[in-house]
Amino acid sequence: MKQTLEKITKEKTIKWPDFFNVINNELFILEENLTKKLPAKSLLLQEIVSYIFKAGGKRLRPALCFLIAKSTGEITNKHIILSELTELIHTASLIHDDIIDSANLRRGRETINSLWNDKISVITGDFLFAQASIRLGELENTEIVKIYAKVLSDLCDGEIEQYSSKFNPDISWEHYLNKSTTKTASLFSAACKSSAILNNQEKKIINQAEQFGNNLGIAFQIIDDVLDFTSNSKEIGKEVGTDLKQGIITAPALFAVNSTDIRANQIKTLIENRFNNGSEEDFDKAIRLVHELGGCEKAKQLAYDYIDKAKENLDFVKDGDLKTYLSKAGDFILERIS
Amino acid sequence: MKQTLEKITKEKTIKWPDFFNVINNELFILEENLTKKLPAKSLLLQEIVSYIFKAGGKRLRPALCFLIAKSTGEITNKHIILSELTELIHTASLIHDDIIDSANLRRGRETINSLWNDKISVITGDFLFAQASIRLGELENTEIVKIYAKVLSDLCDGEIEQYSSKFNPDISWEHYLNKSTTKTASLFSAACKSSAILNNQEKKIINQAEQFGNNLGIAFQIIDDVLDFTSNSKEIGKEVGTDLKQGIITAPALFAVNSTDIRANQIKTLIENRFNNGSEEDFDKAIRLVHELGGCEKAKQLAYDYIDKAKENLDFVKDGDLKTYLSKAGDFILERIS
Numbered sequence: 034m035k036q037t038l039e040k041i042t043k044e045k046t047i048k049w050p051d052f053f054n055v056i057n058n059e060l061f062i063l064e065e066n067l068t069k070k071l072p073a074k075s076l077l078l079q080e081i082v083s084y085i086f087k088a089g090g091k092r093l094r095p096a097l098c099f100l101i102a103k104s105t106g107e108i109t110n111k112h113i114i115l116s117e118l119t120e121l122i123h124t125a126s127l128i129h130d131d132i133i134d135s136a137n138l139r140r141g142r143e144t145i146n147s148l149w150n151d152k153i154s155v156i157t158g159d160f161l162f163a164q165a166s167i168r169l170g171e172l173e174n175t176e177i178v179k180i181y182a183k184v185l186s187d188l189c190d191g192e193i194e195q196y197s198s199k200f201n202p203d204i205s206w207e208h209y210l211n212k213s214t215t216k217t218a219s220l221f222s223a224a225c226k227s228s229a230i231l232n233n234q235e236k237k238i239i240n241q242a243e244q245f246g247n248n249l250g251i252a253f254q255i256i257d258d259v260l261d262f263t264s265n266s267k268e269i270g271k272e273v274g275t276d277l278k279q280g281i282i283t284a285p286a287l288f289a290v291n292s293t294d295i296r297a298n299q300i301k302t303l304i305e306n307r308f309n310n311g312s313e314e315d316f317d318k319a320i321r322l323v324h325e326l327g328g329c330e331k332a333k334q335l336a337y338d339y340i341d342k343a344k345e346n347l348d349f350v351k352d353g354d355l356k357t358y359l360s361k362a363g364d365f366i367l368e369r370i371s
Numbered sequence: 372m373k374q375t376l377e378k379i380t381k382e383k384t385i386k387w388p389d390f391f392n393v394i395n396n397e398l399f400i401l402e403e404n405l406t407k408k409l410p411a412k413s414l415l416l417q418e419i420v421s422y423i424f425k426a427g428g429k430r431l432r433p434a435l436c437f438l439i440a441k442s443t444g445e446i447t448n449k450h451i452i453l454s455e456l457t458e459l460i461h462t463a464s465l466i467h468d469d470i471i472d473s474a475n476l477r478r479g480r481e482t483i484n485s486l487w488n489d490k491i492s493v494i495t496g497d498f499l500f501a502q503a504s505i506r507l508g509e510l511e512n513t514e515i516v517k518i519y520a521k522v523l524s525d526l527c528d529g530e531i532e533q534y535s536s537k538f539n540p541d542i543s544w545e546h547y548l549n550k551s552t553t554k555t556a557s558l559f560s561a562a563c564k565s566s567a568i569l570n571n572q573e574k575k576i577i578n579q580a581e582q583f584g585n586n587l588g589i590a591f592q593i594i595d596d597v598l599d600f601t602s603n604s605k606e607i608g609k610e611v612g613t614d615l616k617q618g619i620i621t622a623p624a625l626f627a628v629n630s631t632d633i634r635a636n637q638i639k640t641l642i643e644n645r646f647n648n649g650s651e652e653d654f655d656k657a658i659r660l661v662h663e664l665g666g667c668e669k670a671k672q673l674a675y676d677y678i679d680k681a682k683e684n685l686d687f688v689k690d691g692d693l694k695t696y697l698s699k700a701g702d703f704i705l706e707r708i709s
Contacts, residue, residue, distance in 0.1 A: 074528050075535045129497060133490045151489050152471045156534065158465060158493075160525040162500065166520035182504035189498040190412050196494065197413045230481045 039325035044352040056099040058254035098228045099103040106232035119224045125161035147336040190218025199280035202301040218250025255336040258283035285328035292326045394437040419630040436566045442688040444570035457562045465501035529554025537618035540639040542656035556588025576687040586681035593674040594623035623666035630664045
């Protein structure tokens with residue numbers, strides 16, 4: 034089975050980290066469920082779903098589900114369902130986000146709205162959300178239903194907050210971190226928390242698992258935001274600077290804007306003027322200024338701080354391989370920018 | 372309270388039928404919850420949500436929830452939650468459908484995608500779905516979670532089936548009825564079934580309530596499809612013939628296409644040729660032929676048959692006012708075309 038998985042991952046050119054080996058079997062089942070067992074009734078939808086899940090993706094949220102499960106008991110069938118619904122919600126939200134952000138690239142491939150159109154993207158996202166709801170029902174656990182309902186609400190809040198504060202360089206750190214929590218960390222923490230709940234853990238441990246996921250999720254979002262400033266489209270799988278171009282102010286820009294350096298005001302003005310109605314020159318200048326003012330370095334440090342916090346939440350895992358693997362999940366997030 | 376409700380309904384120019392009086396208080400609470408208590412965090416979303424729910428709507432699904440509840444016990448707080456989540460899912464699906472169908476009018480007012488844009492419609496629909504999920508969690512009933520997860524899946528299936536079979540006059544009656552079940556009747560039957568479940572009824576009664584909702588829902592869809600051929604935009608709240616124009620073949624057209632009259636082939640050809648690439652003249656001709664071949668009359672009769680079936684499912688309600696009201700809910704659906 035391991036060989037088969039390696040073949041699949043190779044085909045998809047996903048570079049899964051070594052410490053995923055301990056959950057290889059479960060990741061393999063998840064992969065099978067996502068790529069072959071979703072009941073897409075129309076040929077068109079089958080084609081799209083296949084396109085989406087064969088694009089790979091890190092499966093980081095499912096991996097966290099499984100690692101927390103192993104750390105708090107064993108990986109049950111319900112954990113497989115939990116990991117699947119988590120990945121379905123994640124993917125559905127990306128598809129709808131790509132409509133909202135008019136994005137053309139995702140994970141190095143064209144987005145659904147770019148390859149097909151917005152209408153198809155609406156249906157596909159709704160289909161994946163519906164499939165996630167069916168899995169949620171299968172868990173037969175009302176506490177987890179509530180947790181994931183809150184995630185769906187958070188995802189919307191995050192997207193709305195982002196949409197409503199475009200081209201506003203005066204947003205606060207509280208606003209940015211709150212948006213990162215709702216838009217990203219909420220699903221990470223739900224996955225970790227629910228995984229512990231399925232193993233009937235005591236409240237203290239469930240809370241620690243939740244906090245671990247939350248801190249990891251915030252770090253993940255910050256790193257994603259740094260990558261938007263530093264990578265080329267091949268690495269990150271989407272165009273560079275797309276967030277800032279759309280007026281979305283993320284950690285690196287926020288550090289730059291709040292710098293005491295006189296150039297901070299230049300960036301603010303460029304953003305407020307929407308880069309002189311989209312002039313490439315002004316946009317490039319803003320990107321350059323963010324770099325010059327150390328926005329990316331400071332944001333990286335912030336991400337490191339959140340990973341440290343996450344590791345401090347691992348008291349509930351006894352010293353050994355699993356604790357190491359969960360720590361490595363944090364390092365894996367950071368490695369994306371190393 | 373009744374006076375306040377009448378004031379609200381008057382403001383909204385909703386013409387609720389008299390037999391709704393027996394559930395006036397509950398409809399009032401529902402109205403308050405929908406128009407004032409949804410936690411829309413951004414001003415923009417508050418404005419949109421207010422616009423949507425102040426447009427009125429018949430609140431037929433919530434009314435069925437309440438009438439079934441009264442027929443099987445009493446209307447509890449959980450029934451209020453159930454009715455609210457049912458209306459939220461219904462509204463969310465309309466908003467997403469309007470993107471998919473590029474619709475400009477709904478309930479006599481401009482659609483969200485028309486007044487704002489598709490991106491805002493995606494967020495708004497997702498927000499309402501998320502709010503529905505939160506209410507679903509509050510019910511703390513895993514059976515109902517499964518029922519509504521199936522509804523979400525059905526809604527997508529219905530939309531996809533419709534999207535995938537555009538301009539195909541060879542679709543079968545089975546296809547049309549299946550699409551009407553998934554796209555419309557599924558939510559009606561879920562509301563009725565879950566209402567009986569919340570009153571801890573025995574399986575036989577739950578099944579009858581489900582069947583009642585299902586038959587009513589199919590009739591509702593058929594009437595909606597007839598109205599698309601017969602009403603002007605003021606009556607139905609959307610433009611006339613929009614379904615056929617988009618290639619969606621509904622009951623009246625299906626009766627005409629399957630007629631033994633020689634003109635049936637003319638309609639088929641017009642549809643297959645997409646009305647000569649959208650010629651108004653050819654489209655008007657197709658509409659006229661559907662009327663000439665009695666498509667609307669036959670479809671009305673089909674709707675009557677389903678309402679009769681629905682009434683036959685009311686054995687579980689003892690003779691009296693409530694049975695009369697539930698029967699009237701069926702007649703109310705038919706009255707839309709009288």
